[in-house]
Amino acid sequence: MGFNDHTDEEFNDFLNQLIDMGHLEDAALGITKLVISKGEGLLSEKQRYVFKKEVLEPYTKAACDRCSSSIPWSEMYDAATEHGLCNYCWHVTSKDD
Template identity: 40%
Template sequence: MERNDFEDFVQEVLDGGHLDGSVEGIAQQVVAQGLSSLSKKQDYVFQQDFMGEFHTDGCGVCSNPIPWSEMYDAYHNGGNCSHCDHGLAKLENE
């Protein structure tokens, strides 16, 4: 089964060592079996403890949605898409 961008994002968070306890196991299950494999309780924990921490609704600068492929970077750069993060970095270097 081929992983999608969302599952790759979950794997990036796992690889970054940001998780422990039950949410770590739930995230591993999401990567291995998909979000639809979670029980209602697991889904609740995942939504609260994973998505609540690592998901960004939209870029903090332009408000555009952030693709899953950029979500981990957005977590580390204050919630910005790669385009705006690059622009901000250029401004800081001037």
């Protein structure tokens, strides 16, 4: 899944989760709030760079570490900050045998 392959609601929920959990500060926080309210299309080149480097790159994963499937925005926070897996693989690997 590419960074722009999302519904606004799912993506905004993910961004709000990053804010709520205290991961973003300064310019990254302000730019993320702007993206939530106005969308990515209004960002300047510099803002787009900061958003990519300080928000998207550190807090997203393109694919699950186990099955290589795309990770939906609804699962992205846990995958990127906790275990690197889609929800299915996380469930399978965390089950008690």
